Amino acid sequence: xxxxxxxxxxxxxVFRVTLEDGQQVFDLKDAIKEKWGCAxxxxxxxLYLAKQDTSWIKATNPEVIMLWSGKVGAxxxxxxxxxxxxxxxxxxxxxxxxxxxxDIHVLVAVRRRWLTCAMVGVGTIIYIDILDYKTVIDLQKAxxxxxxxxxxxxxxxxxxxxxxxxxxxxxxxxxxxxSGMATLTTLGGQLMKPxxxxxxxxxxxxxxxxxxxxxxxxxHVLVVSVPPAREVASSVTISCVAIGVGTLFTLxxxxxxxVLGLKNAIHTRYQFPVYDLDLYLAQRSDGTWIKEDDPDGxxxxxxxxxxxxxxxxxxxxxMDDATQVRALNLPDDDSNDIHVLVAVRKRLLTCAVVGVGTIIHIDMRDHKTVLDLQKAxxxSVAM
Numbered sequence: 423x424x425x426x427x428x429x430x431x432x433x434x435x436v437f438r439v440t441l442e443d444g445q446q447v448f449d450l451k452d453a454i455k456e457k458w459g460c461a462x463x464x465x466x467x468x469l470y471l472a473k474q475d476t477s478w479i480k481a482t483n484p485e486v487i488m489l490w491s492g493k494v495g496a497x498x499x500x501x502x503x504x505x506x507x508x509x510x511x512x513x514x515x516x517x518x519x520x521x522x523x524x525d526i527h528v529l530v531a532v533r534r535r536w537l538t539c540a541m542v543g544v545g546t547i548i549y550i551d552i553l554d555y556k557t558v559i560d561l562q563k564a565x566x567x568x569x570x571x572x573x574x575x576x577x578x579x580x581x582x583x584x585x586x587x588x589x590x591x592x593x594x595x596x597x598x599x600x601s602g603m604a605t606l607t608t609l610g611g612q613l614m615k616p617x618x619x620x621x622x623x624x625x626x627x628x629x630x631x632x633x634x635x636x637x638x639x640x641x642h643v644l645v646v647s648v649p650p651a652r653e654v655a656s657s658v659t660i661s662c663v664a665i666g667v668g669t670l671f672t673l674x675x676x677x678x679x680x681v682l683g684l685k686n687a688i689h690t691r692y693q694f695p696v697y698d699l700d701l702y703l704a705q706r707s708d709g710t711w712i713k714e715d716d717p718d719g720x721x722x723x724x725x726x727x728x729x730x731x732x733x734x735x736x737x738x739x740x741m742d743d744a745t746q747v748r749a750l751n752l753p754d755d756d757s758n759d760i761h762v763l764v765a766v767r768k769r770l771l772t773c774a775v776v777g778v779g780t781i782i783h784i785d786m787r788d789h790k791t792v793l794d795l796q797k798a799x800x801x802s803v804a805m
Contacts, residue, residue, distance in 0.1 A: 424513045426450060427481070428528040429472065430458055431498070434489030436481055436526070443514030447507045454530055462532050466553065469507040470529040471516070474500065478525035486526060501529055537561070537625065539643040540583065540595050541571055547592060547641075554621045557707075558614045565645060579648050582612040582623055583641040590641045614643070615709040616751055622708055658747055661714075662688070662762040663704070665735075668725035670714065670760070677748035681741045684762075694766050701741040702734055702763040703750065711759035719760055735763060773799060 425440040439453040451464035472479040474497070479486060485495030494502075507528075519525050537550045539561075548568045552561060558580060565571055565578065583590040614623065625642045658677045663670050673687050685699045704712040712718045712731075721728040741750075741762075753759050771784045782802045786795055 424516065424518060426513075426518070426527045427525060428454055428458075428530050429481070429486055429489060429526045430460070431489060431494065431502070431529060431531045432460070434486070434491075436486070441513055443512065445513050446509065447511045447513070448509040450507075450513060450528075451509070454528075458530065460532075466532055466555075468531045468533055470501055470504055470531065471507065472501055472526040472529050478519060478523075478527065481524045481526055483526075498529065502531060537620075537642045538592075538640060539565055539580075539645050540590075540592070540641045541645045542647070546571060547595075552620065555619055557617050557619055559616045561614075561620060561643070562616070571645065577648055579646045580614040581644040581646065582614060583644045584612070590644075592641060595641060617703065617705055617707075618709040619707045658752060660684070660747070660752065660761050661759060662764050663719075663722045663760050664692070665722070665727060665763055665765045666725060668723045670723055675747060677746070679747050680743060681745045681747070682743040684747060685743070688764060694764075698767045700735075700765045700767055702739055702765065703741065704734065704760040704763050706730075706734070711753055711757075711761065714758045714760060722760065722763075731763070735765060771795070 423440055424443055425438055427436065427438045429436050435458055437457050439450065439457050441449055441453060447469060448464065450469065451467045454467060454469075455462070455464050479497065479501070483497070485498050488495050489498070516527075518527055533554050537552060539548050539550055540546070541548075548565065548571060550561060550564050550568075552564055562578060562580065565580075612623075656677050657674055659672055659674050661670070661672050669692075671691065673684070673691065675684060675687055679687075681701060682696075685696045685701065688694060688699060689696045706712070712722070714720075714723070718728050718730050722731065750761075752761050768785060771786055773782050773784060774780070775782075782799065784795065784798050784802070786798060
């Protein structure tokens with residue numbers, strides 16, 4: 423058995439978890455989440471041994487006590503510069519001191535990204551604390567909710583604040599007129615794609631587990647005000663694939679239609695009940711779309727689901743019925759991209775008759791009632 427005394431960087435909480443030697447670091451993360459009672463999923467936790475050379479940091483160390491007030495001292499910062507514990511490492515490989523010591527064995531950190539955002543033409547600077555895996559859409563929402571910027575998410579473009587290989591600084595913004603900065607964003611800065619994870623933009627040196635004291639000189643994101651989208655509707659051709667069936671089809675709809683309207687169009691074509699349809703964008707985290715002739719597209723057309731597709735189909739990525747098609751930022755019609763993954767929701771229930779042992783399997787839609795299930799059971803041949 424191994425008992426790990428842990429200290430959380432976020433709030434200074436100190437606690438102990440005990441696991442078997444044969445378990446691994448990812449099991450330790452699960453146990454820490456439960457014991458700490460944090461809202462972060464285990465995969466967002468980074469664990470560091472609280473050991474410098476041959477000495478463990480003590481629970482009575484002033485820097486451990488400082489964590490309670492949200493401050494991170496130089497010794498703890500140095501420990502966080504070390505390599506994190508690999509998720510697959512066996513816990514038995516760690517040589518820990520006796521349980522009755524006051525040593526801290528593990529520092530628990532949550533990976534976050536502090537971004538400095540500048541409003542072009544206004545000069546407003548805001549600092550956004552956001553998790554590394556969040557998307558550009560999440561960043562736009564966080565900027566919109568800032569009390570210092572009165573701008574709707576649909577009325578802003580975000581650019582990486584880089585000219586060539588050099589990051590812009592706050593002083594650069596003070597020296598360049600708004601017109602010149604606008605030229606920079608359109609010609610030199612990289613436009614950030616809405617569904618791309620922030621970590622893909624390589625904001626070097628800005629990943630942190632704590633907030634640094636003082637001002638940050640580099641600017642990471644330029645916020646550019648854009649006029650609201652015109653309400654004049656135009657047509658868009660959407661390429662869809664039915665999950666588990668492999669049918670590839672296209673639909674031409676107005677870009678002003680909502681996702682619910684798109685579901686109705688699919689229903690008209692294939693008679694799938696609208697309330698059984700879940701739609702997902704066929705766009706990877708790096709902003710690229712699945713194509714008909716790439717390996718993932720070929721697997722989809724064969725009626726199967728590859729491991730690379732499954733992360734695109736989660737409750738968090740499901741398209742909202744109220745979203746307009748024009749907000750999906752679909753690529754041009756003449757590409758061979760697949761735009762939408764169409765999943766038909768089913769629930770296969772296994773039913774057992776008590777005292778008889780008969781087992782039957784019922785294919786039942788989610789929206790059906792218990793009365794419908796009772797009727798289906800009564801109509802089963804096995805009953």
